[in-house]
Amino acid sequence: MAARVWRDPVLWLAFGFGSGLAPVAPGTFGTLPGVVLAALLGLLAPAIGVPLWAVVLLALIVLTPIGIGLCGAASRRLGVHDHGGIVFDEIVGVLIPFLLVPVTPWTLLLAFLWFRLFDVVKPWPIRWLDRHVSGGWGIMVDDLLAGVFALAAVGLSVHFWPG
Template sequence: MTTSPDKHFLLSHPAHFFALGFGSGLAPKAPGTFGTLAAIPLFGLLLLLPETSHCFIIAALFLLGIPLCHIAGANLGVSDHGSIVWDEIVAFMLVLEFTPASWTWWLCAFLLFRLFDIWKPFPIRILDRKVHGGFGVMLDDLLAAIYAIIVLEGLQWLMMQSF
């Protein structure tokens, strides 16, 4: 049986609170988009720390997400329930790490990440179907982030070539 999460569910376990993106995953429409937006202030906090620590922290958040998402998914009755957005948060933080600090680039990064997260091009869709549990939840968004980073790097390279 699938549980429809609410504020009570969100606050009933620390894993739920984080997996549901501090409540952003409770959005009635497009919770993944709201979860992605929740990454922006967290990335702002990350920018206060030395840059050399960013990738280590993002990797730690990814690893932490595996049990968080597993617990929340098990308690919701669906491994990758739409309200679980920790994967979007961590993956978009990774994308922002490779994105120039300007609102236009961040908007482009946001749109690209959401495109790849929703579209799930090869091999993301296959892995999304075959890899389950917390790792599966985190993996497909990591791959969507990598696709977004590759396109962003290509766009930056093209911009440099035109000047």
Template sequence: MKLLSTDPVLSKLSLTHPIHFLALGFGSGLAAKAPGTFGTIAAIPLYLLMMNLSLPWYLGLTLLSVIAGFYICDKASKDMGVHDHGAIVWDEVAGLLITLIAAPAGWLWLAVGFGLFRFFDILKPWPIKWLDAKVHGGFGIMIDDVLAGVFACLCLHGLVYLAG
């Protein structure tokens, strides 16, 4: 089943195709406005399922989401015929999981982590912006969000430390 869309690029994808479904963040990337933010929101239920895992399991699944993301994003972008279409949001899913590594429990820290990740993903300070512009393919789609997730994670843990 192809997507019904006025965007001819999106009409090349199907939510019944597992790779497309994941690349589109379970469909969240189809949001007309701010698909990256909606992709990050779509990561929250996945995080809630993972948050009580031991750290090695959480890290392993997060690493798996990143490694799989290289292929998922590359395949979807090739199927669409464009590099890093805004509807591809698996990179945001992986980025939020990175942000929340070893985060304290609670909605406050989830919200702070979410805000920090969106801040770094949107603002793209150096070297995130450089990577976004210079690196292509699935790795290029993923790497700027991976680094945004690392920056956000470091800031989140700094705030946790300051909060005592």
């Protein structure tokens, strides 16, 4: 599988630049490039004089449709719906908390932990969407909603434990 991912640009991107090839917890490893991207957006926003939420929103607007197409194509190439190694959805989903909170080491950690919790546990309606929506949209939507849940949890965490 690894050789195929490294040779195929669609799989390489869908597998989070190879992070989804991790032998254990590929979703967890696949979330890390999203955390790095959030950190980079946190540096970019003040450098260009734009609020972080606007930069993150633009990234989500651009990356979500790309992810729908990419994850759908990867799923078709592999012949498996939502293969565990497809992690582009995690990369996008973990950005969502930064619509409301600043990028700091503390919020990056909180976003990572809360996002992974909601992505793994899949509380309602995340689990329902995961089971009932197919294709690239189905692969992306549960992680986008996990990101929304993480946004709420990170916001509350920062309020009660400012770090």
